[in-house]
Amino acid sequence: MAEEAASLHVYGMERDGEEIPSPSLSLSKEYTEGNVVMPVTMHPDLYRAKRDNERIKTNITLPAWLKRIAEEQKVNYSRLLETALIDYLQLPKQNGR
Secondary structure, eight states: OHHHHHHHHHHHHHHTTOOOOOOOSOOOHHHHTTSOOOOOOOOHHHHHHHHHHOOOOOOOOOOHHHHHHHHHTTOOHHHHHHHHHHHHTTOOOOTTO
16 A cells, blocks of 8 residues: 555645655664664556546536437447547547547
């Protein structure tokens, strides 16, 4: 769980524009005395890609008549909204997005 916690913390720092500290290779005795010190390996790039590409729920409001027609046509709302937003925001289309 330490890897997940550290990765989430660094991800939050990046999103907030905070400076990411350098990894500690050695700690002074005042920090280690009486504590168990274990290395934690994390991969911020992989974690960022995972978090930035995870699917989240978003509620929308439509007129009832439009929703009825869309359901009859078996519209995939998520795919349609994602594609429309990418086009509207003029974002480059990428694999995995």
